[in-house]
Amino acid sequence: MASSLVAVFVVLTAVCAAGSEPKRVLVVHSFGSVAPPFTTHSIAFETELVEKMGKRVDLDEVSLDMARYADSTLQEALVEYLQKRQSHWQPDLVVPIGSPAGVFVAQYRDRLFPKTPILYTGMDRRRLPPDALEKNAAFIGENFDLPGFVEDILQIAPATKNIAVVIGASQVEQYWAAAFRKEFEPYANRINFIWLNDLSLDQMLEKTRALPPDSFIFLILLLRDATGVTHNADEALQRIHAVANAPINSIFQHQLGLGIVGGRLYQAELEGIESARIAVRILNGEPASSFQPRIVGPLSPRYDWRELKRWKIKEERLPPGSVVSFREPTVWDNYGGWIIAGVSFCFVQAVLIFGLLANLAKRRLAERSLIASEDRVTLAADEMRRLQDEIAHVGRVSMMGQLASALAHEINQPIGAILRNAEAAELFMQSKTPDLEEIRAILADIRADDQRAGDVIDRMRALLKRHVLDTQLLDLAELVGDVAKLAQPDAATRHVKLTVNLPADLPPVRGDRVHLQQVLLNLILNGIDALNRAGPGNRRVTVSARVDAARTVEIAVSDTGHGIAAEKLAHVFDPFFTTKPDGMGMGLPISRTIVESHGGRLWAENNNDTGATFRFTLPQAEEASAS
C-alpha cells in the first residue's frame, strides 16, 4: 500500500522535474527481484533516486542472477552481453548492490566500465575487493559486528545454550557461514552452535520446530538452500517464526515485526536512501573518488514487544536506551470487531447457502421448494456482491483498500466454488433418482471451502496486525504538500479550490508517513465531498496548521459546505456511521485510531460562518535522535 502512494508521488515529482538530458544509471543486482535484504536496499535506492532526480534519470538494471549457476562460462557470457548492450546504452554511473554484484563489477571493471564511476553499496566492507576504490569509485556499506549478534542474544537470553544458525548455501552465504563460524569460535565453550546450512528450508523448519530447551535461532541470510531452491529470506523468517519453539534474531531492521526479538539491527533501507543521495551528487558532477568510504552502522537496540512477551523476556534485561516497538494497539485491536462484523456478513451468506443445502439434502424429493431456494441463492450472491462493492468503496483509504481488494479476490475463490456447488446440487436433485454420492461429495467440498474462506480471514487478520506503525521524523509541510498534490485533480474536477496555508517554521513530528498521509487525504476528500451540494460561489477546502503551546502541532482541514447537523456531530467517528449515500463509515474511525496511536487527537467542529473543520494534533518530535 505504501508503494502505490510512493509511486504516485514519484510520478508527480517526475513530471515536475522534466528537463535536461537524463543521466543513465545502471543498477547491478546480486539476486532476483525478491531477495531481501538486497532488494530492501535496492528498492529504497531506486525510489529515492527517482524521487530526487525525476525524469532526469534513466534507470536500468541487470541481475547477476542471470548467471545464477555461476560457472565461469556463464559469467563470461554475461560480460559479453553487457559489452554489447553498452554499445547502445552507456551508463553515467554503475551501482552494484550486494557483494556478489560488487565483486563481479570490480573483477570486470576494466573490460566493462573503465571510465564510468562506480558506487559500491549494499555490502560489507570486508567483501569489497582491496583495490576497488582506487579507480573513481565510492563505497557505502556495512561493517557487521559478528560477535555482536551473539552478545545481543545473550543480553536478552543469558541462559542460552544452543544457537541454531539459519543460512543458505549460495556462494555469498558460504562466505558468510565461514566468517561467522570463525568469529563464533570464542563462544564454543558456552554455546553449542547448530548449523543448518546443509539443509533444505523444509528440513530447517523441522529442526527449528523441536530445538532443545534454552535455544535461540539466528537467521543470517537465506537466498538459496542446500538443495538449490531459492527463497525470500523474509518469508522464510515468517515461516520459521510460525513453527519454531525458540525465539529468533536476525540482522536487519526491516525484519523487526516479522518475528524476531531484536537487538542492534542494520539498516538496509537507510543505506539504500543514503547511497541514492551520493548517486545524485555523482550524477551532478562530483567525482566518485571524492567520497570517503562510508559505513552505515546498526541502530540503537530495538525490540518487538510481542516477542518479548511471548518468550517472557523482561524489559529490565534490555540495554539502556532500547526502543520497544509494536506496543501500540493496532487498528485491528480497536476495530477488529467491526471488520469481522463486515466480513462475517459475507460468511452468513455462505452459511446460509450451506444450511439451505443441508436442508435440501434432508428432503431431497421436495422438488417444489427448489425454485424458491434458487432465488434465495441468487439473492445471497447478490448480497455478497453488494457487500464486496461496498468494501471496495473504502479503497480510498488505502490500507482498507488493500484489505478489501485482497479480500474480494481471495474470498471469491471459495465463495464462487460454494455457489457453483450449490447450484449444481439443486440441478442434481431435480433428477428422479438423485446421485446421493455426488451430493455428498458436493457437501464435503462446500464444507472445505467454508474452512478455506475462514483461513483467508485469518490471514487478512494477520496482515492487518502486521501493519504496525513505522515511525520516522516527518516534515509536515512536505507531507501536507504531497497529499494536496494527490487530492488536487479530484478537487479541480469538482470545482473545489484546495488551499494549503501553513506557517513557515513548523517543527517536525514523529510518525508513520503513510498512515498520516491517509488521515490527511481522507479528511481532504471528505471536505471535497461536503461541498457536493454547495453552490458554485464559495467552494473551498483549506488545510492549515499551527503550533500549540503544549508542544503539539494542530492541523485543520476546513470546508465551506453546510456543516454537520448537531445531532450527527457526536457520531461522525462511530464505525459505519456515514452521511454519504455511498459511504461506508470507516474513514473517520480509522483516521482517529491512527491519530490517537500517534499520541494525538482528532475531532470535528462546525465553523462559525459556514462549513465544518476537522482538526488533529500531533506531538512535536523531541530532538531528532541520531539514527
Add this chain to the structure above:
Amino acid sequence: MSSASPVIHIVDDDASFLRATSRLLRASGFAVKTFASAADFFSQRDQDAVGCLVADLQMPGMDGLELQAALARTRNPLPILFLSGHGDIPSSVRAMRGGAEDFLVKTAPKVVLLDAIRRTVARDARERKTRAQRREANERIGTLSEREREVLGHVIRGRLNKQIADDLGIKERTVKYHRQSITTKLGVPSVAELTRLALEAGVLAEFPPTFPKGQ
C-alpha cells in the same frame, strides 16, 4: 466441418472451483473437460476439440492472458470466457482486446455464466464455419493456374471479357476459354458466386487491378 459435439474446457488452478464448475456445467447438460493449468490444457486437450474454453485469469505459471495469446496461435483457436476472483479493469480490458467472449467474476449468477458459455460455444460454431468455408474456398482456388487466377481477379472486379483481353494482352477467345476452365474447376457458374468464393478465401487482395502499360 466437424460434426463433433461441443466440449466446455475449464482451466483453473483452484481444484475446488474447477470441480464445482464442472459439476454445474455437467448438470446443465454440457460435456466438460477440466485442466489444472494452462500447460495441462495444451498437453492433454483434443487438438480438434469443438466448444469453448473457460479459463481463470490468475494462475501460477502461464496465466489466462498468456494462455489466450498461445491458443490464438494454434490452428484451432477456441473462443475463451474468462473468470476471475476479482475483476480488475486493466486485465479485463486486455482480455477483451485479445478477443475474449466475456469476462466474469467467479461469483457471477448461474444464468449469467450459462448464458455466456452458450454464447461462447455459438461463437465457436460460427468461427469454425467461417474457417471451414475459407479453407475450402482456398483449396478450390488453389487448383487454378497462375493465368486463371489472374483472369479471376479481373472477373470479380466486374471487367468484361474484352477489357480483360486488352488488359492482359491476350485474345478475347482465350479469356473465354480461361473463364470456362475456372467455372469448371470451382464449380460455380455465376460471377456473384465466384466473388463470394473469392471473399471467403480472403484472396481478393491478392488480385490487384492490373492495367496495360501506356494506358
